[in-house]
Amino acid sequence: MLNKDKIIIIALVLGCISxxxxxxxxxxxxxxxxxxxxxxxxxxxxPIFKDGxxxxxAPDGSVGRGxxxxxxxxxxxxxxxxxxxxxxxxxxxxxEGEGKHLxxxxxxxxxxxxxxxQGYLVQIQKFPPPPSYLTEPLLSKPEGQRYHTLMYGKxxxxxxxxxxxxxxxxxxxxxxxxxxxxSMSSAVxxxxxxxx
Amino acid sequence: xxxxxxxRGILTLIALFLSLTLSTNSYSAVAVPDVxxxxxxxxxxxxxxMELFKANCTxxxxxxxxxxxxxxxxxxxxxxxxxxxxxxxxxxQKLIASGHPYANxxxxxxxxxxxxxxxxxxxxxxxxxxxxVKAKSAGVALPFEAAPAPAAGTAPATSDKGxxxxxxxxxISFLLVLALLLFNVTSxxxxxxxxxxxxxxxxVSLDKKIFNRKTFxxxxxxxxxxxxxxxxxxxxxxxxxxxxxxxxxxxxxxxxHVGQNKIECQYCHTAVEKSRHASIPGTQIxxxxxxxxxxxxxxxxxEISKIYSYAGWDPDQQKFVKAPKNIEWVKIHNLPxxxxxxxxxxVKVGGVKxxxxxxxxxxxxxxxxxxxxxxxxxxxCHRQTEVKFxxxxxxxxxxxxxxxxxxxxxxxxxxxxxxxxxxxKCHY
Numbered sequence: 001m002l003n004k005d006k007i008i009i010i011a012l013v014l015g016c017i018s019x020x021x022x023x024x025x026x027x028x029x030x031x032x033x034x035x036x037x038x039x040x041x042x043x044x045x046x047p048i049f050k051d052g053x054x055x056x057x058a059p060d061g062s063v064g065r066g067x068x069x070x071x072x073x074x075x076x077x078x079x080x081x082x083x084x085x086x087x088x089x090x091x092x093x094x095x096e097g098e099g100k101h102l103x104x105x106x107x108x109x110x111x112x113x114x115x116x117x118q119g120y121l122v123q124i125q126k127f128p129p130p131p132s133y134l135t136e137p138l139l140s141k142p143e144g145q146r147y148h149t150l151m152y153g154k155x156x157x158x159x160x161x162x163x164x165x166x167x168x169x170x171x172x173x174x175x176x177x178x179x180x181x182x183s184m185s186s187a188v189x190x191x192x193x194x195x196x
Numbered sequence: 197x198x199x200x201x202x203x204r205g206i207l208t209l210i211a212l213f214l215s216l217t218l219s220t221n222s223y224s225a226v227a228v229p230d231v232x233x234x235x236x237x238x239x240x241x242x243x244x245x246m247e248l249f250k251a252n253c254t255x256x257x258x259x260x261x262x263x264x265x266x267x268x269x270x271x272x273x274x275x276x277x278x279x280x281x282x283x284x285x286x287x288x289q290k291l292i293a294s295g296h297p298y299a300n301x302x303x304x305x306x307x308x309x310x311x312x313x314x315x316x317x318x319x320x321x322x323x324x325x326x327x328x329v330k331a332k333s334a335g336v337a338l339p340f341e342a343a344p345a346p347a348a349g350t351a352p353a354t355s356d357k358g359x360x361x362x363x364x365x366x367x368i369s370f371l372l373v374l375a376l377l378l379f380n381v382t383s384x385x386x387x388x389x390x391x392x393x394x395x396x397x398x399x400v401s402l403d404k405k406i407f408n409r410k411t412f413x414x415x416x417x418x419x420x421x422x423x424x425x426x427x428x429x430x431x432x433x434x435x436x437x438x439x440x441x442x443x444x445x446x447x448x449x450x451x452x453h454v455g456q457n458k459i460e461c462q463y464c465h466t467a468v469e470k471s472r473h474a475s476i477p478g479t480q481i482x483x484x485x486x487x488x489x490x491x492x493x494x495x496x497x498x499e500i501s502k503i504y505s506y507a508g509w510d511p512d513q514q515k516f517v518k519a520p521k522n523i524e525w526v527k528i529h530n531l532p533x534x535x536x537x538x539x540x541x542x543v544k545v546g547g548v549k550x551x552x553x554x555x556x557x558x559x560x561x562x563x564x565x566x567x568x569x570x571x572x573x574x575x576x577c578h579r580q581t582e583v584k585f586x587x588x589x590x591x592x593x594x595x596x597x598x599x600x601x602x603x604x605x606x607x608x609x610x611x612x613x614x615x616x617x618x619x620x621k622c623h624y
Contacts, residue, residue, distance in 0.1 A: 005412060012419035019430030023564070026530070027437035035435065035532035042473050045524060053522055105460045117251075120458050127488060128254030135251070136316075155255040155264045158484035163466045 068166035074152040077145060084144030088170045099175035102168055106160060107176075115179040128156065133180055146173050228272040228323065231331035233339070238327070243340045245328030248321055252314060259332045262514055263488055265311065266302070269333030272326060274298075282322050287313040307515070435532070441564035442526040446502045447495060448563075455558035461550050469544040472537070479507035479520050487514070528565050535571075536622050546611075547584060552577075578616035582608040 021027060029035060040046050046054040063069045072080050090099070104113070112118040115133035122129045131138050150169045153159040164172065231238045256264040272278050275298060284291050284299060288311040291299045317325075331338060453459050462468055467475035482503045490511055491497050504511055508518030531537050542548045551557065555566030567573055585591045585601065585608075592598065594614060600606035615621060 008416065009419070012416070012423055015423040016419070016426050019426045019433070021433070021439075023439050023441040024443060026440050026442075028434055030434045032435070032532075034534045037533040043476055043527070045522070051522070105462045109457075109459055109463065121485075124457070126457060127485065128258065129250045130255050131251060153484075156488055157255070158480065158487070162478070162480060163463075 070151050070161075072148065072151075077148050077152075077154075080144040080148035081142040082144065084147050086143055086147075086170050086173070088167060088174075090171060090174050094171065095174045095178055098168075099171040099178075102164065102172045103175045106163060107172065110157075115176060130157065133176055139180060143173060143177075146176070227278060228326040228330050230334070231327060231336050231338070233336055239339060241324045242328045242331050242338060244321070245324035245326070246338070246341065248317070249325050249328055252317070253325065256311070258488070259329055261490070262512070264309075264514065265306065268326075268329045272330070281326070282319050284311075285314050285317060285322050287315060289313065436568050436570055437528070437530065437565050438568040439564055440528055441562050442528065444525055444563070445523055446506075447499050449494070450557045450560045450563060452493065461557070468539045468550075470540055472539060474539045476525055479503060479523065483507055483509060528563060529569065531569060534623055536624065545588070546581070548581075574622070575617055578611040581611050583611055583614060585609045 040048075040054040042055060044054045045052055049056060058064055072083065076083075108119055109121050110117075110119040110127055110130050111133065112122070117129045117132040119127075121127040133139065147169060149157065150160045150164065150173070152161070160169070229238065231242050233239065253268070257266070257268050259267065260269045261267050271281060275281050275284075280291065280296065280299070288299065288303070292303050314322075328338075453464075454461065464477040464481055465474040466477070466481075467473055486500055486503055487509070490500055492500055501511075503509075503523075506521050506523050508516050508520045510517045542553075543550070553567050555564075557563070557566075583591065585594075585597065591609075591614075594609070597606065597609050597613065601609065610616070
């Protein structure tokens with residue numbers, strides 16, 4: 001074979017493989033003038049702040065407009081029973097729609113769709129069962145203590161303060177109440193048929 | 197003065213002893229029985245114990261590891277008098293107040309966190325719970341306990357499309373090499389036969405036979421076509437990262453968390469319905485489950501202990517001992533700065549499934565970019581996707597479309613119809 005042919009073949013092969021991209025590397029850019037943000041983006045690292053991230057919490061003691069400041073410390077669980085009351089009045093649609101959705105996303109994986117403590121993670125034995133909402137002591141747990149538990153977590157359960165905002169927490173708690181209400185009324189019905 | 201003090205000391209000691217005996221003598225000394233798998237009565241007791249254990253204890257205790265409270269295995273050996281365990285379970289604060297030394301020791305060891313009182317449990321029930329825990333820790337096969345259900349439905353995707361392609365290529369190249377070798381052998385044999393027959397055979401080597409001018413020209417043509425095709429595709433691919441699959445600081449598997457464990461996407465990506473960003477969860481969301489789950493099925497403790505070091509969590513002490521550090525995940529989906537995209541707009545209002553743009557994340561062992569995220573891809577979807585016109589009251593302002601929909605002259609309203617392909621919708 002001639003030398004010239006070899007060069008042509010090598011050039012062709014190189015040309016064909018040159019555009020293959022390593023999946024571990026991002027794609028190539030051609031003149032990325034306006035593509036890369038000059039400002040720091042959400043979730044990016046940031047050399048200006050001490051903790052190195054762009055997402056900063058509000059300074060201690062400040063409350064954002066329209067935001068809620070929970071007045072109790074973690075140790076004040078007992079106090080929350082009487083101190084914290086549901087300030088919202090939700091419609092049935094809100095509870096059954098948004099409330100149910102939030103419950104399904106955040107709670108049902110352990111507490112179960114019905115609140116019986118038999119969520120999917122419990123069923124596949126990857127997580128221990130939480131107490132059922134449908135029996136004591138959770139059945140008559142004061143709403144303030146429920147809210148406190150959402151804020152700070154309790155026992156194996158973590159805090160949901162960062163995932164849910166003030167309104168959403170009460171929405172979820174209202175949905176839990178509706179779950180308990182449903183089961184309570186059916187229990188009452190069963191009892192009444194028994195006594196008959 | 198001195199004797200007075202010692203008398204007082206002796207008196208308090210006696211009082212302590214009395215109170216101890218008084219508080220404990222109401223329960224007779226108990227022993228936690230072993231469970232014999234063939235003994236039906238014992239199995240039944242252990243079963244009752246399991247039900248009570250799961251209903252009352254598991255939110256703080258595990259059998260063989262320390263979680264919120266201590267591991268329950270061996271608790272009957274740790275307490276001097278096992279009857280005290282019953283007193284502790286019924287009302288731990290009372291036992292601590294009575295000055296029980298081990299009760300106080302354990303109370304202080306666990307940062308004075310109060311164990312809830314269980315006055316509703318009877319002595320027998322508590323023994324049943326301990327019987328179950330003992331059987332469990334001893335590894336006795338309990339017939340009522342079903343084996344953990346194998347992850348139903350979605351099996352982990354081991355053979356995705358890419359790897360099966362790879363096998364096909366391997367097979368083809370192997371067959372080609374084989375064909376070449378066989379061709380060589382047959383031509384050699386052919387030559388030997390012909391020489392034996394007295395023919396004078398010109399020795400033509402294989403590569404001269406194959407790589408003559410004619411085949412070279414054909415190859416050149418195919419090569420050039422491939423080259424043009426590649427350059428064209430490569431040019432289109434500039435500024436895009438479809439299939440980008442970088443190594444992450446923690447080998448987090450969506451296939452395990454979403455596919456097998458069926459955790460909702462929004463459980464971790466909490467802001468997806470509220471903000472522009474889907475948000476990457478902080479370590480406290482990982483720790484919701486991983487305070488308890490300390491070992492994964494694939495990497496064991498390696499990857500989960502990385503979360504602990506980022507979160508500053510000490511699994512032995514079961515508490516946060518250091519300030520949390522940032523996990524620097526590698527961002528995969530990068531839109532150019534001159535494009536505006538909002539997650540909540542698409543997920544909450546539009547009701548678009550996560551998988552529409554991110555692919556079957558529940559099967560990804562390693563997260564990757566599924567969509568090209570090109571402008572054509574965006575526009576194409578905007579042209580085809582129907583807006584939920586009747587469900588959303590906001591769209592009542594589009595009176596002309598509403599009338600047309602009523603009349604039936606318009607079958608559906610797409611995102612394009614309400615301005616979804618106008619430049620300034622995304623570029624401003």
